[in-house]
Amino acid sequence: DSGVTQTPKHLITATGQRVTLRCSPRSGDLSVYWYQQSLDQGLQFLIHYYNGEERAKGNILERFSAQQFPDLHSELNLSSLELGDSALYFCASSPDTTGGLRVTQYFGPGTRLTVL
Amino acid sequence: AQKVTQAQTEISVVEKEDVTLDCVYETRDTTYYLFWYKQPPSGELVFLIRRNSFDEQNEISGRYSWNFQKSTSSFNFTITASQVVDSAVYFCALSEANTGNQFYFGTGTSLTVIP
Numbered sequence: 142d143s144g145v146t147q148t149p150k151h152l153i154t155a156t157g158q159r160v161t162l163r164c165s166p167r168s169g170d171l172s173v174y175w176y177q178q179s180l181d182q183g184l185q186f187l188i189h190y191y192n193g194e195e196r197a198k199g200n201i202l203e204r205f206s207a208q209q210f211p212d213l214h215s216e217l218n219l220s221s222l223e224l225g226d227s228a229l230y231f232c233a234s235s236p237d238t239t240g241g242l243r244v245t246q247y248f249g250p251g252t253r254l255t256v257l
Numbered sequence: 258a259q260k261v262t263q264a265q266t267e268i269s270v271v272e273k274e275d276v277t278l279d280c281v282y283e284t285r286d287t288t289y290y291l292f293w294y295k296q297p298p299s300g301e302l303v304f305l306i307r308r309n310s311f312d313e314q315n316e317i318s319g320r321y322s323w324n325f326q327k328s329t330s331s332f333n334f335t336i337t338a339s340q341v342v343d344s345a346v347y348f349c350a351l352s353e354a355n356t357g358n359q360f361y362f363g364t365g366t367s368l369t370v371i372p
């Protein structure tokens with residue numbers, strides 16, 4: 142158990158819908174990262190938040206957005222869903238120092254999204 | 258260009274055999290970090306090891322060992338006396354100090370240990 146929690150574990154929805162995935166980082170970790178794992182794209186970095194502020198963006202679609210709240214939990218919002226958005230979405234957290242050293246990311250169990 | 262290459266897509270070994278998973282990385286940064294993660298059939302990503310670019314000492318942890326060679330940009334992972342529980346997908350990842358906080362993952366190597 143990494144200490145990172147994600148809800149829900151599974152989500153089934155229809156095309157065109159909007160969903161919200163939730164992540165709680167490990168106690169004390171200020172950084173939250175979101176990744177998408179699909180069969181054809183592998184593990185792709187989406188976005189990174191540090192203490193409420195967006196720090197880096199990867200291959201995140203405009204239909205997707207994220208935020209990190211004052212209590213440090215994060216939500217990933219996926220809208221206008223398409224069949225191709227079906228994937229495993231991981232959240233990870235790390236205890237980044239203020240110096241920005243890259244440290245280990247601990248991953249949550251993932252949310253499996255199925256778009257029908 | 259792929260920053261992390263795991264050329265072995267699938268490997269099958271018989272229980273108790275040794276197996277080495279290859280990882281080749283590409284970076285221009287002098288400071289970077291390399292990682293191995295395990296993804297068992299249950300789906301979660303389990304952290305195994307982190308290595309800093311300035312520390313080339315090899316590491317052993319039980320049946321696991323890692324060989325980091327900057328000269329060949331490789332960070333290979335060896336499982337000694339493999340067990341069925343080692344069956345999983347293994348990912349190598351790179352994080353660069355100067356180009357953002359994201360991880361670059363390889364495509365993974367699926368290891369099957371046959372009893």
